[in-house]
Amino acid sequence: MTTWLVTGGAGYIGAHVVRELIQQGITPIVLDNFSAGLRTRIPDNVTIIEAEISDRLAVEKALRDFDVTGVVHLAAKKAAGDSVEIPLYYYTENVTGLIALLEAMQSVGVKNFLYSSSAAVYGTPTANPITESEPLLPDSPYGQTKVIGEWLAKDMQVSSGMNWVALRYFNVAGAAHDSLGDNSVNNLIPMVFRALGNGERPKIFGDDYPTPDGTCIRDYIHVEDLAAAHGAAVRLCEEGRANLAINVGRGEGVSVAEVMAMVGEVLGKDINPEIVGRRAGDPPASFADVGLSAEKLQWSAQHDLRSMVSSAWSAWHKVIN
Ligand SMILES: NC(=O)c1ccc[n+]([C@@H]2O[C@H](COP(=O)([O-])OP(=O)(O)OC[C@H]3O[C@@H](n4cnc5c(N)ncnc54)[C@H](O)[C@@H]3O)[C@@H](O)[C@H]2O)c1
Numbered sequence: 001m002t003t004w005l006v007t008g009g010a011g012y013i014g015a016h017v018v019r020e021l022i023q024q025g026i027t028p029i030v031l032d033n034f035s036a037g038l039r040t041r042i043p044d045n046v047t048i049i050e051a052e053i054s055d056r057l058a059v060e061k062a063l064r065d066f067d068v069t070g071v072v073h074l075a076a077k078k079a080a081g082d083s084v085e086i087p088l089y090y091y092t093e094n095v096t097g098l099i100a101l102l103e104a105m106q107s108v109g110v111k112n113f114l115y116s117s118s119a120a121v122y123g124t125p126t127a128n129p130i131t132e133s134e135p136l137l138p139d140s141p142y143g144q145t146k147v148i149g150e151w152l153a154k155d156m157q158v159s160s161g162m163n164w165v166a167l168r169y170f171n172v173a174g175a176a177h178d179s180l181g182d183n184s185v186n187n188l189i190p191m192v193f194r195a196l197g198n199g200e201r202p203k204i205f206g207d208d209y210p211t212p213d214g215t216c217i218r219d220y221i222h223v224e225d226l227a228a229a230h231g232a233a234v235r236l237c238e239e240g241r242a243n244l245a246i247n248v249g250r251g252e253g254v255s256v257a258e259v260m261a262m263v264g265e266v267l268g269k270d271i272n273p274e275i276v277g278r279r280a281g282d283p284p285a286s287f288a289d290v291g292l293s294a295e296k297l298q299w300s301a302q303h304d305l306r307s308m309v310s311s312a313w314s315a316w317h318k319v320i321n
Pocket of ligand 1 (some may be wrong): 006008009010012013014031032033034035036037038051052053054058073074075076080093097116117118119169170171172173187188
């Protein structure tokens with residue numbers, strides 16, 4: 001049985017990854033500073049280390065004390081819009097923090113690294129579905145930090161034989177359990193629930209995009225499917241078949257208007273969205289080519305949009321609000 005450190009394991013996605021590792025027979029150790037994470041998301045028998053990823057001594061101690069063989073690195077700041085306003089903070093958290101983590105891994109000799117990347121690395125793609133060979137031209141400092149993270153992983157492979165996989169997540173939604181819902185302020189589905197809870201109309205940012213219904217198209221992936229992709233990627237690292245970036249999506253574009261309609265169906269009411277102006281930096285469409293994930297991870301998404309919206313809603317109204 002191996003032990004992996006999960007940075008950001010108290011976060012929305014990290015908590016699902018922790019459960020997936022347990023199912024795979026791997027012992028997870030959570031390292032989190034609880035800036036956004038919740039203790040209630042972590043199973044009782046999992047060891048928690050409250051620390052910053054930039055606290056190299058604390059990370060080294062955790063890697064040594066628990067004989068860790070690999071790191072799933074999710075801890076990061078993730079709001080693309082905020083990153084435009086406060087880029088240096090994003091670079092410090094997501095890049096300087098990652099360098100400290102990699103230094104700790106190097107000094108202890110931990111060679112397996114699974115990195116949370118993002119579809120934000122592509123910015124506005126030249127074509128859809130997006131393959132992994134699409135140029136990396138992020139629209140935000142957040143996306144840049146994810147590209148730099150991938151460079152660092154690649155460079156560590158050359159310099160010290162690190163096995164790495166970067167998973168480029170598309171739009172993550174849903175919950176495997178009501179206690180594990182997404183409470184963030186920037187993802188579409190929680191934004192809709194929050195607006196409805198406040199008695200407001202949920203906003204659609206732009207209906208004049210060059211898409212069939214004029215609203216932006218994204219690739220929504222259930223967080224439980226995403227967690228399963230991590231299980232497969234951990235195996236790639238452990239078997240030394242790693243060193244690549246892989247899209248993780250469903251390979252199906254869904255428009256913002258379609259998501260709103262599904263929320264209405266699940267809630268059984270007309271949610272009456274309001275059309276407002278476009279937001280800067282939103283590409284018209286972004287959805288994944290999933291050929292590489294099928295080939296390398298032997299994985300594909302199982303949940304559909306209804307499952308994402310209904311599980312998100314269940315978590316939202318029972319636990320989050
Ligand atoms: N949610 C999405 O749709 C999405 C899409 C693409 C990529 N990602 C990436 O996935 C990862 C996880 O995202 P999430 O949605 O679970 O976010 P989240 O905010 O719920 O989780 C991040 C976790 O990291 C912790 N953390 C943050 N900074 C830290 C630090 N310096 N030291 C220690 N812990 C720290 C937070 O407390 C939190 O528990 C991030 O790297 C994010 O960029 C998320």
